[in-house]
Structures are given as C-alpha cells and as structure tokens.
Amino acid sequence: MVPPLYFMVLGAIVFLIGMLGFLTRRSLIQALMCLELMTSAVTLTLLAIGRTMPDGGLEGMVLATFLIVIGAAEVGMGLAIVILYFRRHGDATTDDIDLLRG
Amino acid sequence: MTGLVLFFGISGVIVASSIAMLFSRDFVRSVLFLLLALCSFAGLYALLDATFLALLQLFLYAGAVTVVLVFVVMLTRPKVADFSHLLQRQTIYAGVAVVALFAPIADALVRLAGTLPAAGTTAASTRVLARALMGEYAAPFEIASLVLLAALVGAIYLAREAE
Numbered sequence: 131m132v133p134p135l136y137f138m139v140l141g142a143i144v145f146l147i148g149m150l151g152f153l154t155r156r157s158l159i160q161a162l163m164c165l166e167l168m169t170s171a172v173t174l175t176l177l178a179i180g181r182t183m184p185d186g187g188l189e190g191m192v193l194a195t196f197l198i199v200i201g202a203a204e205v206g207m208g209l210a211i212v213i214l215y216f217r218r219h220g221d222a223t224t225d226d227i228d229l230l231r232g
Numbered sequence: 233m234t235g236l237v238l239f240f241g242i243s244g245v246i247v248a249s250s251i252a253m254l255f256s257r258d259f260v261r262s263v264l265f266l267l268l269a270l271c272s273f274a275g276l277y278a279l280l281d282a283t284f285l286a287l288l289q290l291f292l293y294a295g296a297v298t299v300v301l302v303f304v305v306m307l308t309r310p311k312v313a314d315f316s317h318l319l320q321r322q323t324i325y326a327g328v329a330v331v332a333l334f335a336p337i338a339d340a341l342v343r344l345a346g347t348l349p350a351a352g353t354t355a356a357s358t359r360v361l362a363r364a365l366m367g368e369y370a371a372p373f374e375i376a377s378l379v380l381l382a383a384l385v386g387a388i389y390l391a392r393e394a395e
Contacts, residue, residue, distance in 0.1 A: 131351050132239045132279060135344065140243045140276075142337045144250055144269075146330050151254040153326030159259065159304060163266050166297060167250055170273045170289070177280045181351045187282065188356035192369055194277075194285050195361075198292055199376045203383035205297050209304045210387035216308040 137178035145171040158215070158222040162208045169201040239279060246272045259305045267298045281355030284362075 148168035152161050173194045180190015216222045246269050253265035270293040277286040365373050 131353075132235045133348075134280075134351050135341065135348050136239060136243075137276065137280060138344070139341055140246070142334075142341065144246060146334055146337075147247070147250045147254070149333065150326060150330045151250075153329060154323050155254070157259070159301065159308070160254075160262060163253065163262065163301065166266065166293065167253070167269060170270060170293065173285070173289075174273060174276055174280075177277055177282050177285060181280050181355065182349045184352065186352055186354050186356035186360075187280065188360055188364055191282050191285055191356060191361050192364055194282065195288070195365065196372060196376055198285070198288055199380060202292055202297065203379050205300070206383050206387045207390070209300055210390040212304055213307060213391045222308055 134178040134181050138175050141171040141175035141178065144168075144174075156223045156225055158208075158212045158224060158227075161224065162205060162212070165208070166201065166205060169197065169204075173197050235279060239276070242272045242275045242279070245269075246276075260302065263298060263301045263305060266301070267294055270294045270298065280351075284358040 145168050148164040148171060151164035152168070155161050155164065176190045176194045176197065177187065178190075180193070181187040183189060212222050215227070219226060249265045249268040249272070253262050253269065256262045256265060270289065274286040274289040274294065277283075277289055
C-alpha cells in the first residue's frame with residue numbers, strides 16, 4: 131500500500147499547478163479546465179486522508195462523491211456562462227469581463 | 233512494490249499532462265491533455281481502493297465533462313492561446329499567490345508526515361459506501377440531487393437562444 135501522504139503531496143502539487151493556470155490563463159474555458167484539475171486534486175486528497183481513518187476511507191469517499199457532484203454542477207454552469215458571454219461579445223477571455231469593475 | 237511503481241508512473245503522467253495542458257497553444261489539444269490527467273486521477277483513486285469513485289471519475293469527468301468541453305471549444309472557436317502576457321504583472325502576482333499558498337501546505341504536510349497513521353488493511357467497499365449514502369447521508373444526498381437539478385435548469389436558461 132502506497133503511503134497516503136504521497137497522494138496528498140501529489141494532490142497539493144496538482145492543485146497548485148491548476149491554481150497557477152487559473153490565475154494566469156486568459157481564456158475562460160482554460161480557466162474552467164484548471165478548476166476541474168483542482169477539483170480532482172482535492173478529491174484525491176480527501177480519498178487519501180480518508181484512507182487513514184479507521185472506517186476504511188468511507189467518510190472520504192462520501193465527501194469525494196459530493197465533491198464530484200458539485201464539480202459537475204459547477205462545470206455545467208460555467209460552460210453555460212462561457213457560451214452566453216461568447217454569444218454577446220464574440221469572445222470569451224477574462225480580460226474583457228470587467229462590467230462590475232468599480 | 234507494484235503499488236509504488238504504479239503511483240509514481242501515474243503521478244508523472246498527471247503532472248506532465250497538467251503542465252502540457254497549461255502550455256499547449258491549441259485548445260482541443262489542451263482538452264485532450266486534461267482528459268489524460270483526469271483518467272490518470274481515476275487510476276490513483278483505484279490505487280486508494282475507491283473503485284466506485286474511480287469509475288465515477290471516468291464516467292463523469294473523463295467522459296461527460298471533457299465531451300462538453302470539446303463542444304464548447306468547437307462552438308466558441310477560441311483563438312489560439314496567447315502567451316504574450318506571460319511576464320505581465322498579473323502573472324507575477326499569480327506566482328506570488330501560488331508560492332504563498334504552497335508554504336503553508338508544505339508546512340502542514342511536513343508536520344503531518346510523522347503523525348499520519350498508515351492506511352488500514354481493509355478498505356470500505358462500494359456496498360458499504362452505497363449503504364452510507366442511502367442511509368446516514370441520505371439528506372445531503374438528496375440536497376446534492378437538488379443542486380444538480382438547479383444547475384441543469386440554470387445552464388439551460390443561461391445558454392438558450394435569445395428570442
């Protein structure tokens with residue numbers, strides 16, 4: 131059995147890669163893809179730390195299930211917003227979206 | 233032993249493909265690298281004895297989400313990724329933020345390294361997980377389905393053709 135800590139280290143690394151991409155990419159679609167990566171990394175961390183619990187990882191699995199559901203809802207909404215924005219403005223980059231800027 | 237080899241192989245694939253995803257100029261190629269990374273994550277879930285989660289990851293993320301992503305890429309035909317801004321102030325701030333977040337995570341992991349108990353020998357089976365989801369966690373399970381329904385309706389409402 132691989133030590134769960136290894137999985138958590140990998141989860142942290144992939145989360146940070148995703149975060150770097152999310153903060154630097156201009157395209158909304160790529161930002162969403164980075165969010166997917168980060169969600170998967172967090173799921174991995176949950177499963178790994180759940181595996182160290184006496185219940186054989188049950189609670190980690192339950193939390194991970196809910197996280198996957200939330201991730202699916204999030205990507206559906208996000209892509210709908212991308213399509214809507216594209217239809218109105220002809221492009222979907224984070225630089226153009228500044229309607230709420232003070 | 234085989235577990236370790238598998239773990240390092242799969243994690244190498246994940247790290248490489250997520251970095252490749254960030255830096256590929258073509259959007260479809262970027263989505264394909266994401267697909268590779270998400271499939272590899274399913275392998276890691278299976279290594280952690282979470283078979284159901286591994287399948288869920290394959291069906292939902294690698295299957296559904298990637299297909300929808302490809303659809304959106306095709307529909308919006310984004311320009312090729314442009315990296316001319318990579319040394320702008322925003323990127324430097326992003327790097328600082330990542331390093332600032334990395335420090336506490338690394339600290340927590342180092343402190344955890346000594347105290348984290350080893351994984352138990354028996355993992356919770358899918359049967360146990362199903363019983364927990366339908367029993368103890370039935371209320372959040374139902375709320376999650378409501379969230380999904382709301383997201384579905386919201387996505388249709390947002391993306392529908394304007395009259």
